[in-house]
Amino acid sequence: MANQPNNPNESIPVSNPAPSTEGNIGSVPVSDAGFSVAHAERYTTVLPWKETFTFMYNHNSKNETQVIDVVDSLLGQEFQQTGLVYQKYCDAMNDLTKVLLELLAISLGVDRKHYQSFFEDAVSMMRCNFYPPCSANLSGALGNGPHCDPISLTLLLQDQVGGLEVFADNKWLAVPPKPNTFVINIGDTFMALTNGLYKSCLHRDFVSNKVERKSLTFFVSPRGDKTVSPPDELLGKEESRKYPDYKWNELYQFTQKTRRVDAHTLDSFVAWRSSSDASN
Ligand SMILES: O=C(O)CCC(=O)C(=O)O
């Protein structure tokens, strides 16, 4: 496996900690919104080699300027044009999410509106990723170590540089960027919503030692207090439940406070929750 530099952010000039907003959007805390260097405020070793700008997006908000407003509050008035671009981008991701959820339901043979209505009031996370070139890249530095996304769906737009790999058929496969093409990844929570029929996608990202790379990730998640549970139609008589019910907020908080996202997040969360239930 590729080497991941320890504490790579030490060599990146780090400005002030991420600005954060107070309060909640749809029951998901938004204190992680803003600019961040590799989530350095949360983890001290083996950090992802990247900088991020993150904010939340409410799928059924009546506020047509929600993204413009949040970008304004995080970055200031001079970023109004950026806010407008991301408003349009997130609204388009909202539309794409609806189509994808309907197609996924059809593919599973469940009511075609099932997932669409579960995600009707979804609260997703928009993240802009910036991977600076890494001069320590002798045998391949990782911008993101191997992990499955804990969310439901990831709608990923890469630039032309490349570096993304997915683990499939027992090997790592490059996902070369194609112009105007999205990569759609299944995350842990959609896996749970299908009782394991759709598998969460293990992936990683290499960084270049010469050029910077950028990508946009729109992480689709249900409202935080929704119970994640597969539809009855997927639970035939023979079919046992692969994962217990949980609320998206619980898994999200686990990834923020207890264990950094990796290849086994959902299993670790289920084990951690049953051990904390047992000790109470
Ligand atoms: O930048 C990419 O290609 C993917 C980023 C990613 O996997 C993540 O942010 O979870």
Ligand SMILES: [Fe+2]
């Ligand atoms: Fe990811």
